[in-house]
Amino acid sequence: MTASPPQDIRPVLRVRDLSVEFDTHRGTVRVLDGVSFDIAPGEILGVVGESGAGKSMTGAAVIGLIDPPGRIASGTVELHGERIDTLRGEDMRRIRGRHIGSVFQDPLTSLNPVYPIGRHLVETIRTHLPVTEREARRRALELLADVEIPDPATRIDQYPHQFSGGMRQRVAIALALCAEPELLIADEPTTALDVSVQAQVIRVFRRVCRERGTAAMLITHDMGVIAEAADRVMVMYRGRVLETGPVREVLDRPREPYTRSLMAAIPSVHRRLARLPVPEIGADPAVADALPPAAVAAKTPPGTPADDAAPLIRVQGLAREFDLSAGWLVRTLAREPKKVLRAVDDVHFDIPRGGTFGLVGESGSGKSTVARMIAGLTKPTAGRVLFDGIDRWGGAAQTAALRRRFQMIFQDPYASLNPRWRVDRLIAEPVEVLGLAGSADETAARVAEALRRVRMSPDDGRKYPHQFSGGQRQRIAIARALASQPEFIVCDEPTSSLDVSVQAQVLNLMRDLQDEFGLTYLLISHNLAVIRHMCDHVGVMQRGRLVEQGEAGAVLDAPQHAYTRELMAAVPDPRAVRVSSS
Incomplete structure (x- = not known):
């Protein structure tokens, strides 16, 4: 099947x-x-699918970034009617950057940390365009x-580390636009961003494509981003x-069973379902025929804690300060006051036994700092964390x-699992460290x-x-957490890097384990739909304070x-109609 723009427009x-x-x-x-598709000038083509579907490989093939032993076995790639899949070496490098720009998932991997932002931009402009240093800086x-x-x-x-995640991603977009390319390939550009920053990046991405007439290939697993950004x-x-x-x-009236299953697997920010219907990963798409195309009727999930249950976790007046001052001698000579960042300020909440409490907020709001203090990884400056009445920091x-x-x-x-250890050793480590097994x-x-508990x-x-x-791998991380038979698990963005199908499986698994073993969760997430699906109660953090x-x-x-x-207004909703094309 070919993804084609209107017939009277010549594709980029x-x-x-x-x-x-x-x-x-x-x-x-x-x-x-x-694989066949076209992209017209100024058009954004969204490419979706589960991990391993071939989304990123398609982008890599277009831009000529497939390394041996990979190769294009057949087919053609044409840019403005000229084949580029046959180009090699310096000929292909002249196409990249000048005619095709790329935006990657993590901007820190494409920005040199020892170069100021201006040097990145000026060097790229002068590499592809015949301009002076002064003109390049103006551009x-x-x-x-x-x-x-x-x-x-x-x-x-300024340097990359002096920018927030969303600003770095916007700098990456600017870097891709330096040579005024006709085509942009953006591979998961919003995956690790919170909802407000994600909305800013989507808006900027759409606007620059529309104003410059730049064609774009937007690769993502987030159907909400597709609904907001793609044409x-x-x-x-597979x-x-x-x-x-x-x-x-496609989103409202999908023809293929697999597409219907993808849409059904997306948690809704407006309703809480008992389970997310999703076919097995890697199964034939026909297995999705059994799934209803419409939403499942909402019901109260089993295991929801009673309102009058005594809390397992009680957080009282929690605060954490970080000293950002220069050294004592430098500060004394410069007569500078101490610079103290109050990352968490007077936070109070309870988590009932067997319940799930969600913490949401933009990057830097203090969510993960609260989680680390509750988990015992960061000592609070003030306040208490009571676990079943016992002071966590007593x-x-x-x-x-x-x-x-x-x-x-x-x-x-992958970052939290030692790559040199086998899975059985990884899971056994907390059991051995805590002395929970006699042999x-x-x-x-x-x-x-x-492993059996996480369906492995x-x-x-x-x-x-x-x-x-x-x-x-996320299931293995959950199995490792379960090995010591805990009562309480802190989940810090456990599904943010997973595609829709895998996310649904992990969320269903977490719900099943909670129902089976009475687990209590603290769930940190920037995905409000995941929070709605999983949580009984929710707290909203802004600048270190719990505002609601x-x-x-x-x-x-x-x-x-x-x-x-x-x-809530910034949440990209795949089921909502986009009001503006901008």
């Missing part, structure tokens, strides 16, 4: 029957199979203004194009007894049971983390604080 990019193969010791593996300032960087004359001489959408599965069309047509004898009752699941499972056989039994085989314990997908809290449905349906209303 035309891809026909593109196939990519990798030669391995087990034979040839085809990762793209007959760089204009680009920073175009992507809505405040005070570009000052910011141009057309292409759904991929290296093939399943369905294409105008964004509202005496050593008290806290030692609490260690096995707490666990934490981190955002990036090696008992430890092995606990590891096997933990005990045989998977003999493998290494790199041999698993992102969703499977209450029952999740009440807070998200009828927010009282202006900041909560801003967060």
